[in-house]
Amino acid sequence: MAKLLQIGIVYPNEMRSGIGHVACTLGGVNYESRGGRGCLKGSAARGAAHPLFKHRFHRVLTDAQAKAAKEWADRCIGLTYVWAAVPVLAPPPKKGGDCSGFMSGILCAAEGKPITRRFSTGIWKAHFKALGFAEGLGSGLLGAAAIGVADRPYPGTPVGLNSPKKDHVKWIQARLNFAAGNRHAVLGGKPLAVDGDFGPKTQKVVVAFQKRHGLQGLGMCGPKTWPLLNAIR
Numbered sequence: 001m002a003k004l005l006q007i008g009i010v011y012p013n014e015m016r017s018g019i020g021h022v023a024c025t026l027g028g029v030n031y032e033s034r035g036g037r038g039c040l041k042g043s044a045a046r047g048a049a050h051p052l053f054k055h056r057f058h059r060v061l062t063d064a065q066a067k068a069a070k071e072w073a074d075r076c077i078g079l080t081y082v083w084a085a086v087p088v089l090a091p092p093p094k095k096g097g098d099c100s101g102f103m104s105g106i107l108c109a110a111e112g113k114p115i116t117r118r119f120s121t122g123i124w125k126a127h128f129k130a131l132g133f134a135e136g137l138g139s140g141l142l143g144a145a146a147i148g149v150a151d152r153p154y155p156g157t158p159v160g161l162n163s164p165k166k167d168h169v170k171w172i173q174a175r176l177n178f179a180a181g182n183r184h185a186v187l188g189g190k191p192l193a194v195d196g197d198f199g200p201k202t203q204k205v206v207v208a209f210q211k212r213h214g215l216q217g218l219g220m221c222g223p224k225t226w227p228l229l230n231a232i233r
Helices: 063-076 099-111 166-179 200-212 225-230
Strands: 003-010 021-026 029-034 038-041 055-061
Touching: 003 063, 003 099, 021 063, 021 099, 029 063, 029 099, 038 063, 055 063, 063 099, 166 200, 166 225, 200 225
Parallel strands: none
Antiparallel strands: 003 021, 003 055, 021 029, 029 038
């Protein structure tokens, strides 16, 4: 199954620092190189959907491209932030990079090219089409409309059938779709609609998800199910 590479960016003239910033979400996993913290992954990183980013873009990668990009990005995690640099893994010593350097490396790895800087935040707007990106997060593509957002804290009460908490329900539906590759056996191999409606179909998928993870399968997302949803990557 193909995967989305989603980019979130804020341009230099939109930040007080005058520098700009960029991060990505690859197949539902956030990646970012941040000053003071270096190369980050998962909930520690601000992905493409983070509100910091005023502009969002997406590109579809093949499984092989996504795997190559992920393997390279994962090897960078923990490296320090280095201004105006692209991460270097070999030859040693390893060296980190800045935000656009890290994102450039992910692009290069996906395309099987030598790791070089492909863009900076200041020139992204003029180059994103040539890099294979389209505007927006690619909502509706590959069932990834809400994947990549920061992990969501448990709201304090279970979310279940006919819940009025539409945003929570959409998040739950998107996570479940991503976990199942958009094919739920209990729905005849079809995905859930990410519509915020916690109806019988969503309940059925939640029950199946809970039972796969050793839970009783009551069909509502409570304190035991919520951490499992956050763990989907």
